[in-house]
Amino acid sequence: MPTIYARGQKGRKALALPNLSRKEEELLQxxxxxxxxxxxxxxxxxxxxxxxxxxxxxxCLNYGVDTGFYPLGSCTMxxxxxxxxxLAWLPGFTGLHPLLSEEEIQGALAVxxxxxxxxxxxxxxxxxxxxxxxxAHGELTGMFLIKRYFEDRGELPRREKILLPDSAHGTxxxxxxxxxxxxxSIPSDRRGMVDLDALKRNLDETVAGIMLTVPNTLGIFExxxxxxxKLVHExxxxxxxxxxxxxxxxxxxxxxxxxADIFHFNLHKTFSxxxxxxxxxAGPLAVSEPLVPYLPVPEIVKDGEKFRLxxxxxxxIGRVHPYFxxxxxxxxxxxxxxxxxxxxxxxxxxxxxxxxxxxxxxLKGTYKLPYDRLCKHEFVLSGEGLxxxxxxxxxxxxxxxxxxxxxxxxxxxxxxxxxxIEPTETEPKEVLDTFCEAMLKIAEEARTNPALLKExxxxxxxxxxxxxxxxxxxxxxxxFPGN
Amino acid sequence: MNxxxxxTRRDIEEMLSAVGLxxxxxxxxxxxxxxxxxxxxxxxxxxxxxxxxxxxxxLSQRSTGTKLIPFLGAGLYDHYVPPVVGHVLSRSxxxxxYTPYQPEISQGTxxxxxxxxTMVCELTGMEVANASMYDGATALAEAVYMARRxxxxxxxxxxxxLNPNVxxxxxxxxxxxxxxxxxxxxxEQGQLTLSEIPEDTxxxxxxxxxxxxxxxxxxxxxxxxxxxxxxxxxxPIALGVLEPPGKFGADVVVGEGQVLGLPLSxxxxxxxxxxxxxxxxxxxPGRVSGRTVDAEGKEGYVMAxxxxxxxxxxxxxxSNICTNSALCALAATVYLAALGPEGLKRIALLSMERxxxxxxxxxxxxxxxxxxxxxxxxxxxxxxxxxxxxVRKLREAGIAVAGPAxxxxxxxxxxxxxxxxxxxxxxxxxxFVRSLSSLxxxx
Numbered sequence: 001m002p003t004i005y006a007r008g009q010k011g012r013k014a015l016a017l018p019n020l021s022r023k024e025e026e027l028l029q030x031x032x033x034x035x036x037x038x039x040x041x042x043x044x045x046x047x048x049x050x051x052x053x054x055x056x057x058x059x060c061l062n063y064g065v066d067t068g069f070y071p072l073g074s075c076t077m078x079x080x081x082x083x084x085x086x087l088a089w090l091p092g093f094t095g096l097h098p099l100l101s102e103e104e105i106q107g108a109l110a111v112x113x114x115x116x117x118x119x120x121x122x123x124x125x126x127x128x129x130x131x132x133x134x135x136a137h138g139e140l141t142g143m144f145l146i147k148r149y150f151e152d153r154g155e156l157p158r159r160e161k162i163l164l165p166d167s168a169h170g171t172x173x174x175x176x177x178x179x180x181x182x183x184x185s186i187p188s189d190r191r192g193m194v195d196l197d198a199l200k201r202n203l204d205e206t207v208a209g210i211m212l213t214v215p216n217t218l219g220i221f222e223x224x225x226x227x228x229x230k231l232v233h234e235x236x237x238x239x240x241x242x243x244x245x246x247x248x249x250x251x252x253x254x255x256x257x258x259x260a261d262i263f264h265f266n267l268h269k270t271f272s273x274x275x276x277x278x279x280x281x282a283g284p285l286a287v288s289e290p291l292v293p294y295l296p297v298p299e300i301v302k303d304g305e306k307f308r309l310x311x312x313x314x315x316x317i318g319r320v321h322p323y324f325x326x327x328x329x330x331x332x333x334x335x336x337x338x339x340x341x342x343x344x345x346x347x348x349x350x351x352x353x354x355x356x357x358x359x360x361x362x363l364k365g366t367y368k369l370p371y372d373r374l375c376k377h378e379f380v381l382s383g384e385g386l387x388x389x390x391x392x393x394x395x396x397x398x399x400x401x402x403x404x405x406x407x408x409x410x411x412x413x414x415x416x417x418x419x420x421i422e423p424t425e426t427e428p429k430e431v432l433d434t435f436c437e438a439m440l441k442i443a444e445e446a447r448t449n450p451a452l453l454k455e456x457x458x459x460x461x462x463x464x465x466x467x468x469x470x471x472x473x474x475x476x477x478x479x480f481p482g483n
Numbered sequence: 484m485n486x487x488x489x490x491t492r493r494d495i496e497e498m499l500s501a502v503g504l505x506x507x508x509x510x511x512x513x514x515x516x517x518x519x520x521x522x523x524x525x526x527x528x529x530x531x532x533x534x535x536x537x538x539x540x541x542l543s544q545r546s547t548g549t550k551l552i553p554f555l556g557a558g559l560y561d562h563y564v565p566p567v568v569g570h571v572l573s574r575s576x577x578x579x580x581y582t583p584y585q586p587e588i589s590q591g592t593x594x595x596x597x598x599x600x601t602m603v604c605e606l607t608g609m610e611v612a613n614a615s616m617y618d619g620a621t622a623l624a625e626a627v628y629m630a631r632r633x634x635x636x637x638x639x640x641x642x643x644x645l646n647p648n649v650x651x652x653x654x655x656x657x658x659x660x661x662x663x664x665x666x667x668x669x670x671e672q673g674q675l676t677l678s679e680i681p682e683d684t685x686x687x688x689x690x691x692x693x694x695x696x697x698x699x700x701x702x703x704x705x706x707x708x709x710x711x712x713x714x715x716x717x718x719p720i721a722l723g724v725l726e727p728p729g730k731f732g733a734d735v736v737v738g739e740g741q742v743l744g745l746p747l748s749x750x751x752x753x754x755x756x757x758x759x760x761x762x763x764x765x766x767x768p769g770r771v772s773g774r775t776v777d778a779e780g781k782e783g784y785v786m787a788x789x790x791x792x793x794x795x796x797x798x799x800x801x802s803n804i805c806t807n808s809a810l811c812a813l814a815a816t817v818y819l820a821a822l823g824p825e826g827l828k829r830i831a832l833l834s835m836e837r838x839x840x841x842x843x844x845x846x847x848x849x850x851x852x853x854x855x856x857x858x859x860x861x862x863x864x865x866x867x868x869x870x871x872x873x874v875r876k877l878r879e880a881g882i883a884v885a886g887p888a889x890x891x892x893x894x895x896x897x898x899x900x901x902x903x904x905x906x907x908x909x910x911x912x913x914x915f916v917r918s919l920s921s922l923x924x925x926x
Binding site for chain 1: 484485486487488489490494495497498499501502503504507510511512513514515517518519521522523524525526527528529530532534535536538539540542543544545546547548549551553555557558559561565567569570571573574575576577578579580581582583584585586587588589590591592594595597598600601602604605606610611612614615617618619620621628646648649651652654655658659660661698699700701702722723724725726727746747748749750751752753764770771772773774775776777778779781782783784785786787788792793794795796797798799800802803804805806807808809810811813816817819820821822823824825826827828829830832833835836839858859860883885886889905
């Protein structure tokens with residue numbers, strides 16, 4: 001793909017900017033010689049039509065939820081309502097500086113406060129912070145909270161261990177390690193759930209907590225959840241719940257009622273603020289009573305009709321975001337919650353779980369389903385055994401030819417050649433059926449014409465890309481002559 | 484059914500019958516009964532689109548702060564956002580996609596990531612850049628973590644002239660890692676003075692320009708630090724006129740990218756810039772797009788060096804970051820492409836011109852003095868014996884500045900901070916000076 005650098009000519013401009021009234025030289029003199037820029041950065045020089053055509057062309061090479069079915073497991077790629085986009089761009093939100101005085105930001109504080117109340121209710125937990133900018137940022141903040149909690153109780157450095165099921169998202173162990181905890185992996189049992197005996201063996205006075213994903217990344221609800229959280233609490237540990245999979249039980253169950261001490265939301269997943277091509281998201285964190293004193297500052301408080309910011313929290317971990325978190329993302333989440341109400345949220349989990357189970361049942365005869373039981377919003381197939389040398393990667397690339405975004409592949413790690421499928425609630429049954437037919441057809445092609453899979457994709461903007469070469473011969477920026 | 488779910492009653496019946504379940508409730512039989520029994524709804528009715536539109540629009544109009552003229556910067560700046568940025572961002576092929584795990588159908592995202600990385604390297608003078616962090620503050624914290632992994636040490640040297648909000652985020656991360664913040668003082672010019680460098684120094688942080696708007700001299704710092712990291716926290720617009728930190732041997736350059744085509748947005752989403760030396764590539768956090776070829780030899784892009792990342796390396800990863808600020812990085816890419824090298828410089832110079840005009844006029848008023856004598860670009864601190872009163876006076880005239888409380892966090896008393904962008908008009912400058920003139924001579 002030619003980059004923007006391949007377009008334009010020296011001296012072309014995309015914008016008409018004001019002229020200077022003073023001489024450029026005079027202004028530059030105000031900067032000490034040694035700190036004055038000597039060479040201009042090599043930036044593109046394009047006209048406005050070239051600029052717009054280039055990025056419009058690039059957009060056409062992308063596949064989004066608005067393009068078609070995007071069953072990327074654990075990412076909840078549901079439809080993103082257009083109302084949200086317009087609301088987030090309202091000038092009363094975009095034009096507001098976060099360092100204005102309390103009096104001057106009442107509308108924005110109202111958004112934060114109202115969303116906080118709803119999220120606490122959805123979690124069934126008494127405390128919240130909206131600061132984390134993404135799910136993993138929420139996890140890290142949660143680990144900081146655990147650390148501060150035990151520090152305050154004088155139980156550090158003894159409590160240095162975080163337990164993690166082997167099915168956990170990669171961000172979980174990375175977050176725990178980043179906060180300075182030692183990660184201990186707990187195996188899954190034959191049901192695909194936490195092995196209770198293994199858990200018990202690891203519960204001692206060094207445990208700081210456990211990080212669970214509910215339902216887990218196999219899409220299976222931990223049926224022993226109450227037992228697990230009880231055991232961890234009895235050992236003096238805290239229970240962190242990864243909320244990536246909240247779509248599975250939205251409006252029907254609350255992490256607080258399952259024994260969670262910390263629960264992060266992914267607003268870009270469950271609450272359909274879009275994923276933005278990789279971000280921004282938002283990862284608010286709800287907490288149980290004992291952790292409330294440690295939450296980041298400031299806290300947003302409602303005093304009668306006024307909102308104010310409370311910085312007086314001596315036990316707080318401090319800030320994890322320079323301001324209030326990803327505010328515009330929160331505006332969208334609030335709009336979504338208001339549109340749905342309780343009833344709409346129950347419908348989300350019902351439709352998402354029904355769609356996943358429908359696909360599971362239709363595909364399991366043809367594809368291996370290592371954990372064959374009722375699933376929640378997603379399920380995991382294996383691409384093994386379809387044909388000589390056929391790998392899950394080949395199935396994924398062939399799905400592109402049929403017009404679908406492939407599922408998450410090679411995750412969770414406990415399923416070989418994993419295909420993790422999450423249809424979400426926003427796909428018509430016809431689309432689910434067409435997807436099933438493509439999957440069944442691909443399984444047949446794997447036997448009759450494996451080259452079709454090995455060489456896929458055939459009709460994407462590019463053929464299969466050489467990922468190894470990008471590491472072997474790294475080109476990570478435009479190599480200008482003379483570099 | 485809510486408007487985003489397309490299932491008809493018949494669809495639901497057909498799917499239930501395929502699954503072999505009597506009703507939707509049976510799909511949730513695996514959730515312990517006790518948990519389901521404890522559930523309590525929010526008490527919220529569903530609302531129609533017109534209601535939601537009206538309600539949220541109403542909230543947006545409740546903040547009186549948007550009516551003030553923003554001479555308030557202090558880390559986020561009211562630069563002009565050209566419409567081309569918003570129009571590109573609103574292409575839903577960009578914003579409804581996720582991380583480009585499947586490169587063959589994500590060439591749009593991967594190509595602009597590569598362009599963005601190129602532009603960040605050009606601005607900062609560094610060899611490699613990632614495709615975004617959440618914001619400047621967490622990018623800085625991650626740079627410190629990277630320094631610790633690379634060179635060890637415990638002391639993180641931080642000037643008192645670092646943005647206090649950024650410093651507070653850094654302090655949280657530094658505490659969690661068992662590191663120590665060591666204050667570096669500033670002189671009457673407002674520039675940092677580095678006397679001795681402790682034995683166990685992990686990194687020195689320099690903000691450029693610093694929180695007071697003063698340009699720091701980066702020369703010879705890296706030489707003095709030795710193996711300890713020089714981390715420079717930049718305002719990327721200022722790099723249109725300032726020498727890139729790469730020229731001074733910076734190990735990591737981070738910064739807040741909001742100024743590159745993003746509105747203030749009540750402080751989020753923001754854009755964390757992160758660039759480093761090629762030798763540290765494998766220690767760098769975040770996503771990177773790399774150029775390669777497809778099976779037919781055609782050029783294309785993929786996510787490169789993923790083995791650093793959490794989804795592969797888990798607890799051994801260089802960071803836990805997954806979701807980042809991709810769409811904000813796209814905004815910066817389009818913004819920089821629209822400006823070009825001359826446009827970027829022009830934005831910096833226009834802001835400087837207006838700022839220096841205003842500063843000269845303010846400082847000609849008796850009693851108003853520059854808090855620091857060092858060189859500045861388009862933000863400066865004003866000393867006045869009754870700073871609070873001056874700020875109130877400005878508010879009455881409809882002008883917002885950063886008040887004394889923020890500067891006090893940096894040890895500066897009786898002063899306020901004024902930022903001027905290319906958007907400010909001569910009339911607004913007049914109003915500013917007029918509002919203060921009645922206070923002049925009060926010292």
